[in-house]
Amino acid sequence: MSRRLGYLFKHAGLRLAELTGPALEPYGIDGREFGVLSVLAAPEPLSQLEAAQRLRIDRTTMVAMIDALERKDLVERRPHPDDRRKNIVELTGRGRDTLGAATRAVDGAEEAFLAVLPGDDAERLRDALDRLV
Amino acid sequence: MSRRLGYLFKHAGLRLAELTGPALEPYGIDGREFGVLSVLAAPEPLSQLEAAQRLRIDRTTMVAMIDALERKDLVERRPHPDDRRKNIVELTGRGRDTLGAATRAVDGAEEAFLAVLPGDDAERLRDALDRLV
DNA sequence: TATTGTTATACTCTATAACTATA
DNA sequence: TATAGTTATAGAGTATAACAATA
Numbered sequence A, B: 001m002s003r004r005l006g007y008l009f010k011h012a013g014l015r016l017a018e019l020t021g022p023a024l025e026p027y028g029i030d031g032r033e034f035g036v037l038s039v040l041a042a043p044e045p046l047s048q049l050e051a052a053q054r055l056r057i058d059r060t061t062m063v064a065m066i067d068a069l070e071r072k073d074l075v076e077r078r079p080h081p082d083d084r085r086k087n088i089v090e091l092t093g094r095g096r097d098t099l100g101a102a103t104r105a106v107d108g109a110e111e112a113f114l115a116v117l118p119g120d121d122a123e124r125l126r127d128a129l130d131r132l133v
Numbered sequence C: 001t002a003t004t005g006t007t008a009t010a011c012t013c014t015a016t017a018a019c020t021a022t023a
Numbered sequence D: 001t002a003t004a005g006t007t008a009t010a011g012a013g014t015a016t017a018a019c020a021a022t023a
Helices: A004-027 A031-040 A048-055 A060-070 A093-114 A122-133 B005-027 B031-040 B048-054 B059-071 B091-113 B121-133
Strands: A075-079 A086-091 B075-079 B087-090
Touching: A004 A031, A004 B005, A004 B031, A004 B121, A031 A048, A031 A060, A031 A075, A031 A086, A031 A093, A031 B005, A048 A060, A048 A086, A048 B005, A060 A075, A075 B121, A086 A093, A086 B031, A093 A122, A093 B005, A122 B005, A122 B121, B005 B031, B005 B091, B031 B048, B031 B059, B031 B075, B031 B087, B031 B091, B048 B059, B087 B091
Parallel strands: none
Antiparallel strands: A075 A086, B075 B087
């Protein structure tokens, strides 16, 4: 009997995290923080809420993540010029450098993780997941 | 830019759980309990530790799960005849009936979840995940 | 000494409710 | 009245440490 899809998603994620976690460690961030940095690198500046929505996480969760990234001097909050309820969150110079290096590290970890798949199966897997999410 | 693999696994799992959760609700179990029941339906009887290892969860986690399933009269513990440190955990009649109905419900939920994938992409996805886990 | 099950405990991740300041 | 950010808090889910019973 094939294993359940729920089991497969969960443990695929866990096994991938076993590679990406150590890969990110030199840069002082974890996988979730890497995700936030990636989202904040969007061409247009994002508010905390917009960043949270793109990652489908709660805005209260985002507060703590931005707090941590700000303490590490990787992002900066500044008030939105037209709506002072909002914070614009932008990468610092150090944040951009960290994101660049971390992206290469995660790319490598994903490649290693997917290396067992023959031919174009890795690409097809990513395409299928993209449709499902 | 394609979304990150970690994001895709996480949210694919979350979206699937939005279907399997309600599908299992009539049977009074959640997805994790369904996983335990499925494992315990193995041809040979399993101890708590063996069941935990097959699901890659901690044995202390398994204690609480078996407690809950036993309260629902879906499984029974009995001492292993040759090694009294071990508990053999077996499905009750009601556990077998519940597993059968729940399996059909989860099959339906998975099918609905995968319905957006054309051709044999669903099969290929499952095969790829099986290799990765 | 090592293993299985158990309990107590703590940690991570996440969400809900209520507050503030702005709109 | 509604929205964005914040804080306090609580709930899952999980793992670690320590113990009893057994090997």
